[in-house]
Amino acid sequence: MAAHHFTPDHYFSTIGSHEPVLRIADGDTVVTTTIDAGGFDGTDQRAHPGGNPQTGPFYVEGAEQGDALAVRLDSITPNRRRGFSATVIAERVLDPDFVRGLPEQTLVDWDVDVAAGTVRLGDLVLPIAPMIGCFGVAPPRGQAISTGTSSTHGGNMDYRGHVAGVTVYFPVAVEGALFHIGDGHAVQGDGEIVGTGVEISMDVRFTVHVIKHTNIQWPRTENDDYIMALGNARPLDEALQYATTELVRWLAHDYGMDTRAASILLGQTIEYEIGNVFDPAYTVVAKLRKKWLPAAR
Amino acid sequence: MAAHHFTPDHYFSTIGSHEPVLRIADGDTVVTTTIDAGGFDGTDQRAHPGGNPQTGPFYVEGAEQGDALAVRLDSITPNRRRGFSATVIAERVLDPDFVRGLPEQTLVDWDVDVAAGTVRLGDLVLPIAPMIGCFGVAPPRGQAISTGTSSTHGGNMDYRGHVAGVTVYFPVAVEGALFHIGDGHAVQGDGEIVGTGVEISMDVRFTVHVIKHTNIQWPRTENDDYIMALGNARPLDEALQYATTELVRWLAHDYGMDTRAASILLGQTIEYEIGNVFDPAYTVVAKLRKKWLPAAR
């Protein structure tokens, strides 16, 4: 259960089977940093070209295809004051008839004050809510998938529920899992509809566990109150299909519920959230309150 | 500000320019009943064929094309014990690769106990959360739109946020607005993914107001904490486009925010909910907390 302090000196623009930067054991913790979506680090220096560059990959001993890699986000803390966001809702998120009149897209800086717990742009002051936009494990068959998008391996899901305290499970496709992490946001609305959150570099700390013999096919997330499954695809309908099916699969494997029992329960209790509707693959989160699980009833 | 007690003796399977059952004034309240989605009334007798039969339409004096009809749901209370739901998640909500193995669809009865505040099926006991699945005003150009679907006029949106206490605004397309209401659910998950909530007949009470000279194009909803805009279409992406754009339009017209100001705000604060992903048109709700409105800051 070692804690590794890792200082990155290079980053990746794809999630793939790259040379690991560190080998860690099941149960280990890593304390490291991520640079922002534009490639700027905690000192506001450009460390890599933009596009959600990733810290890692971290090789987790014992992880094999068919396992799940559980990653607990222990802490996610912006490590500088300047954040930035875009200022115009993306064309694809608006009625096509409304697009012609849009103003030009620009970027603006926000003041991120961790001590005060705020993110400020002029007179707009929002509570800080740090989250990870893009993280995941190496995908199967030698793919190297752009950090601009997402799929079964995780990636750029931009779900604002990925905050400190949650545990995310990824389907392991290659030996060692090869975990990547980056693209922190100080705050973000549902859908990442301007194409950014308040983008910022982060100090992150996470702990990994290997779960053997799961039936996981898509990323899953768990917090104190909910179990959640994520689907990443276009259109949203398809992301929702994958998320819903993964939640049904989870209820079958871990809670012994057949499809009818899961349907009756989820039909009246499921909740959906939308990760992003900006990236090449959109993200839908299917959630069930733990208090409705059979064991809790 | 009269209160009308209206007992329906016929129902409609479309929302259209039908002969009004009652003429009411701006500010009036109606106390009436709705039958369930299958056409069964508060005594569990079949009163109409299934398919979300509607009570109404109610002609609201002074309502004209270009206005909004505001309908406050004062109370929605199940008026019998038996509710029913389907038991298998709809094919269209699941990964197509998962569909072949689905069990057959059936209906089951639930016990709806208003006094206890519960909805029960065997050992599954959920808190009651009564909502209206289908309501709206006559659509434009003489259309009569099936109560199985939804569009700009409202209709079968199946949004579980449509509970007592909210005010819903519909774009008026014909003189008198012609408001219809039906399809109550004792409880429902997001997405209405089995194709039903816990379907039940209701005692309903609502109050109408005519809002002149709005720029409303899609249904809008308001409660104590949120303003919300609804888009009804397929795929979900398109429903989300309409909902987002309507919220931007609302911020422009009522709060003086240009598209850039609205984008900066919504980019970091918008929330989405999913009404249904079962009907021919799906429903997405775009929400903004009132505390982020300029006037509240």
Added chain:
Amino acid sequence: MAAHHFTPDHYFSTIGSHEPVLRIADGDTVVTTTIDAGGFDGTDQRAHPGGNPQTGPFYVEGAEQGDALAVRLDSITPNRRRGFSATVIAERVLDPDFVRGLPEQTLVDWDVDVAAGTVRLGDLVLPIAPMIGCFGVAPPRGQAISTGTSSTHGGNMDYRGHVAGVTVYFPVAVEGALFHIGDGHAVQGDGEIVGTGVEISMDVRFTVHVIKHTNIQWPRTENDDYIMALGNARPLDEALQYATTELVRWLAHDYGMDTRAASILLGQTIEYEIGNVFDPAYTVVAKLRKKWLPAAR
């Protein structure tokens, strides 16, 4: 087998259970006229507001729910010189990133010369190819569906294969079928991507037959070389699903092919065309050459 000469004096903006303008028998022929999508007749006078106004409905004796109404388009001939079209591809048909720079939409007139067989705009001269954009039968459950869209009943499919000589089969939902017809185009590309063909009024002649006891669920079309099934929905994927499934259903019912035999054949021979990608429901046509039918092999 009477031939009825019918001169319309009113039109409808929905396809629904309107009062029939004429009762005809199985096998009868109707010779009549249609006005253009904007409501202008053969003398270029406005006869009705725009939006694909329909001639009819025609009540066909003996047609009942569960039957198919076969409509042979005997002739479709523009009855004036002026046609018109829009001039800018619709926002929804283009990459959203390309929309901001679009010029304003306008209408232009074309010269339609039936004798010469041409449709001309400046130096652009295309061969005339007259087709019907919008036609169909009354939909079920009392709906009145806008002539701007399409569904199982037919409607605004804008398929350029609907030319003289084809027979179209519609699923009958009400007694008498109630056939409507309008929205002629002198020529049109796939997808009706500017939102119009070259819109024009027409002299039309058609012959009806009632087919009892079919399993038809969506419109079907037949010409000398192909059997075709049409699906009308959004997104295109869903229109394609309906069209493909209807073709499989047709092969099962009329040609005794089970799903595997139909799959093997269609997998290597099916052809798709796109009706429109402009209206609220898009149209996909699934086609099979008759020479691949079992009987023809």
Added chain:
Amino acid sequence: MAAHHFTPDHYFSTIGSHEPVLRIADGDTVVTTTIDAGGFDGTDQRAHPGGNPQTGPFYVEGAEQGDALAVRLDSITPNRRRGFSATVIAERVLDPDFVRGLPEQTLVDWDVDVAAGTVRLGDLVLPIAPMIGCFGVAPPRGQAISTGTSSTHGGNMDYRGHVAGVTVYFPVAVEGALFHIGDGHAVQGDGEIVGTGVEISMDVRFTVHVIKHTNIQWPRTENDDYIMALGNARPLDEALQYATTELVRWLAHDYGMDTRAASILLGQTIEYEIGNVFDPAYTVVAKLRKKWLPAAR
């Protein structure tokens, strides 16, 4: 203008920046072979795992980011008798309500007779029509994209118009372009709706040219009669948006047509075909007959 005879000894399951197998010059021709989608070669021996393994990549001297690589398919000839196909239409291509009753998916062998020009399964005899399902150039930013899907770089488009005689243009993203080719079909219907054509190994011969300074963003194809642009995405609507926009861009850059002129022309003349509706990204082809080009009028 050399002709290179190249015998592959390994294959790739992604299209990416792999070590080139051969360096060729602008104008050169390559004579080589491809193995089938399942990894079987011309002697019906397994040479690689399944999933559209690719021959190549070929490094083309002088090709740089911003160029187009033109690949003329000189000849494509099956080099063995056995082809195979799947036998059940994919779930995703059918009405979800129809999926539950589908038979199990299986594979069957076809007899491919190049001399006779036929592809035969029992009494079903189709004319041979050899095509390439999957080919393309290395994508940008270090991605390695699965040969199961497609994007701007080409890939698994499964368009049956990709036959001998056509020239395909790919947007070059890396130095040398890095061209890959594989996945031959002896015949295939539109949409590749069973998930395969008649899959077979091929003798292929192709010739490359580097086109400097184009505005190409998506693959383009040209034959004697048509210019065509391909869009690869889900849903089909989005693939169609990219294809249509690329055709407009082509008309602007090479034929001097502004968006309005291109719209007027394409509105009445564009044709669409569907490549596949089976892979993670679907393919739509937007086509314009060369005789409608300004120069030809």
